[in-house]
Amino acid sequence: MPIIIRLDVELAKRKMSVGEFAERVGISPANVAVLKNGRAKAVRFSTLEAMCRALDCQPGDLLEWEPDASDD
Numbered sequence: 001m002p003i004i005i006r007l008d009v010e011l012a013k014r015k016m017s018v019g020e021f022a023e024r025v026g027i028s029p030a031n032v033a034v035l036k037n038g039r040a041k042a043v044r045f046s047t048l049e050a051m052c053r054a055l056d057c058q059p060g061d062l063l064e065w066e067p068d069a070s071d072d
Contacts, residue, residue: 004064007036010055024054 011021018036022029027047034040048059055061 002066002068004066005035005038005040006062006064007032007051010057010061014055016055021051021054025050 011018018029018032022032025032025047027050035043048062051062052059
Protein backbone atom coordinates (compact mmCIF):
# COMPACT_ATOMS: atom_id res chain seq x y z
CA MET A 1 0.00 0.00 0.00
CA PRO A 2 1.44 3.39 -0.91
CA ILE A 3 0.29 5.09 2.33
CA ILE A 4 2.83 4.50 5.10
CA ILE A 5 1.87 5.06 8.73
CA ARG A 6 4.84 6.36 10.73
CA LEU A 7 3.29 5.75 14.13
CA ASP A 8 6.23 3.69 15.39
CA VAL A 9 8.62 6.58 14.67
CA GLU A 10 6.48 9.10 16.53
CA LEU A 11 6.01 6.76 19.50
CA ALA A 12 9.76 6.13 19.68
CA LYS A 13 10.53 9.88 19.56
CA ARG A 14 8.32 10.37 22.60
CA LYS A 15 9.31 7.12 24.34
CA MET A 16 5.60 6.34 24.60
CA SER A 17 4.37 2.77 24.95
CA VAL A 18 1.64 1.28 22.80
CA GLY A 19 -0.52 0.83 25.90
CA GLU A 20 -0.17 4.45 26.97
CA PHE A 21 -0.86 5.66 23.43
CA ALA A 22 -3.91 3.41 23.08
CA GLU A 23 -5.30 4.71 26.36
CA ARG A 24 -4.76 8.37 25.41
CA VAL A 25 -6.33 7.91 21.98
CA GLY A 26 -9.18 5.68 23.14
CA ILE A 27 -8.46 2.67 20.93
CA SER A 28 -7.38 -0.86 21.77
CA PRO A 29 -3.71 -1.89 21.74
CA ALA A 30 -4.67 -4.40 19.03
CA ASN A 31 -5.88 -1.55 16.81
CA VAL A 32 -2.64 0.34 17.47
CA ALA A 33 -0.78 -2.77 16.27
CA VAL A 34 -2.91 -2.83 13.10
CA LEU A 35 -1.94 0.80 12.44
CA LYS A 36 1.75 0.26 13.22
CA ASN A 37 1.97 -2.80 10.99
CA GLY A 38 0.37 -1.07 8.01
CA ARG A 39 -2.66 -3.36 7.92
CA ALA A 40 -5.23 -0.59 8.47
CA LYS A 41 -7.52 0.08 5.51
CA ALA A 42 -8.95 3.32 6.90
CA VAL A 43 -8.56 5.78 9.77
CA ARG A 44 -11.41 7.96 11.01
CA PHE A 45 -10.64 11.66 11.17
CA SER A 46 -11.68 11.65 14.83
CA THR A 47 -9.09 8.92 15.51
CA LEU A 48 -6.44 10.77 13.53
CA GLU A 49 -7.22 13.91 15.52
CA ALA A 50 -6.90 12.00 18.80
CA MET A 51 -3.60 10.48 17.62
CA CYS A 52 -2.23 13.93 16.74
CA ARG A 53 -3.41 15.31 20.07
CA ALA A 54 -1.79 12.47 22.02
CA LEU A 55 1.50 12.85 20.14
CA ASP A 56 1.37 16.64 19.73
CA CYS A 57 2.02 16.31 16.00
CA GLN A 58 0.49 16.99 12.60
CA PRO A 59 -1.23 14.36 10.40
CA GLY A 60 1.69 14.63 7.97
CA ASP A 61 4.01 13.43 10.73
CA LEU A 62 2.02 10.18 10.89
CA LEU A 63 1.13 9.58 7.23
CA GLU A 64 3.40 9.40 4.20
CA TRP A 65 2.65 8.53 0.59
CA GLU A 66 5.05 6.39 -1.41
CA PRO A 67 4.24 5.54 -5.01
CA ASP A 68 3.99 1.87 -5.93
CA ALA A 69 6.67 0.51 -8.24
CA SER A 70 3.88 -0.07 -10.77
CA ASP A 71 3.13 3.70 -10.80
CA ASP A 72 6.23 4.40 -12.92
